[in-house]
Amino acid sequence: MAHEVQAVVSRRKGDPVGVETIIVPDPGPGEALVAVRACGVCHTDLHYKQGGINDDFPFLLGHEAAGVVEAVGDGVTGVEPGDFVILNWRAVCGQCRACLRGRPQYCFDTANATQPMTLADGTPLSPALGIGAFAEKTLVAAGQCTKVDPAAGAEVAGLLGCGVMAGLGAAINTGGVSRGDSVAVIGCGGVGDAAIAGARLAGASTIVAVDVDDRKLQWARDFGATHTVNSRERSPVEAVRDLTGGNGADVVIDAVGRPETYRQAFYARDLAGTVVLVGVPTPEMTIDLPLADMFGRGGALKSSWYGDCLPSRDFPMLIDLYLQGRLDLDRFVSERIALTDVEEAFDKMHRGDVLRSVVVL
Template identity: 75%
Template sequence: MQTVRGVVAMAKGEPVEITDIHIPDPGPGEAVVAIQACGVCHTDVAYRDGGITDEFPFLLGHEAAGLVESVGEGVTNVAPGDFVVLNWRAVCGECRACLRGEPQYCFNTFNATQKMTLADGTELTPALGIGSFADKTLVHSGQCTKVDPEARPAAVGLLGCGVMAGLGAAINTGHVTRGQSVAVIGCGGVGAAAIAGAVLAGASRIIAVDLEDKKLEWARGLGATHTINSSKGDVVEEIRELTGGFGADVVIDAVGIPLTWKQAFYARDLAGTLVLVGVPHPDATVPDIPLLDVFGHGGSLKSSWYGDCLPSRDFPMLVDLYQQGRLDLDAFVSEEIGLDDVEGAFTKMHKGDVLRSVVVW
């Protein structure tokens, strides 16, 4: 057992607190990881505000990279000293998805069995089973993915959630390929990553859509060939105009509200693909679309959960591309901050001032 500092959401909607937390020694299948960097994600705000569960208190943070400090009995995939990116898809190898050869859809992912606690013994709920706004955290060893130890922690840690979600929405879910046209609606961290993914896949025309010119500038920097400010016109018509009147081959909704999903539906070419990667509010419903339009457009309507990624496959590959200068993960790091600055980073994120604030140790 050891005591470290961590950022905890004690109650719904209240500012987070930095407090002592107790980390048990790793048990069978578990690992303790010393965190080097952790991105500030919208999901952490959702936990703080009670938008995911009411299992307070939460140990926040989940987009992290660090060094394995110790491992429990039976752990063979990582060892003390390994540089890892943490993930929330530690595949089980035994569920129906894994057994049919699709572990990226694993329905029974692992978390640590033991609980981290407050100093008074109150059990903590770690965000996405990780809880990495802390000096150290306890995870299942399968949540640790070894990557190139020379990589910058603040950049590659972002693969742990938002950046992987966007990259994967384009590459894994949307199956974007060379020469295709892609439109991305919503150019925050996830949408910007979808643009970077479309570039990696060789798309020829990449259209970024957002309400804010600042985010459209970020999108241009990451490879968007065209931009649309959705506050100034008809998004569907403008996407069609930029694609010869047909619509895009793949449209990615990185917002997740009925309006943007409907725009994405109609902005596709015939037989085009719609990918929903923006997380909807629990009260949101599919917009009223004539079933004949669904039939007539053809194609695919997909949801992308964590970019349909398989961390053991995707993280090392993407880190290698980053190290080669072919994937600019540094562009997603708007600022580096301390553990004390997390609540302020939430405010900046809401205002759209940053792609990602990253806590560094």
């Protein structure tokens, strides 16, 4: 039986999104039908709307979500109806070269649902990151459902589905921040602040937050930054070096993803330090760095894709830390909104007025 539900659809590049009736099929083999309880408004959804990822319109937006499994298809054993789950876009296959080498967090063949969700007239929808969760119900691969403790509210649990996990993982998984390290984070939106929270959780002693907006720098302090730098007023490279004994930070995380911020990250790190790129660049961006500097400074230049997370490992652990009061996920939620408010939430995000607007269904 097909399900008619309300959902946020982007029909054409740059046009305002709208709430429409869509058709969601019952789950087939390996699939799960999930009643969405909450979904964060992530910058990736805005990229889809603006045509910055591909042109497979119309898009069913939303991916940073938590909900309850309503039904599963044949062959599904990992989740069952009634389970409270966070949706993820890394449903590991178990068979690719990364999985077989014991590195499933780098899986090259993650799964999505095979049946399409459609507009009322039968037009297939492209779900954002294979999820499409600005909807009352969505169809995903069962492996995209990670069961967690339902004591965590859906508004905060869903944030681990993308942005918060990306930032936390950039610090803990990719950057390998450990006790006593110095860390600098460039860009203090949701992902950057999550990286700051991750660095603090890992025991970093010095955490320098860099942004052009004093309001965001105050948010960064709330998440654990020990120092802040407004890069409109002072060179972030000089400031980070001054705050780390003239050396530079052990780990520098670029949560913006622009050539100028990456260059700042490269030169703000200590010798043999680590640069982590977690901000998402656009396809036309390039960077030119002296090869002698890359050789002479040593260390590591890394990209962090989804915080190098393994959802089955990381989501339950982070929810437990939240329930213990050690990870303040509530602080990321700026406002709770309805499906009809998503277009306005994009505007607020673009202006930097919110960390996360969360659609509550």
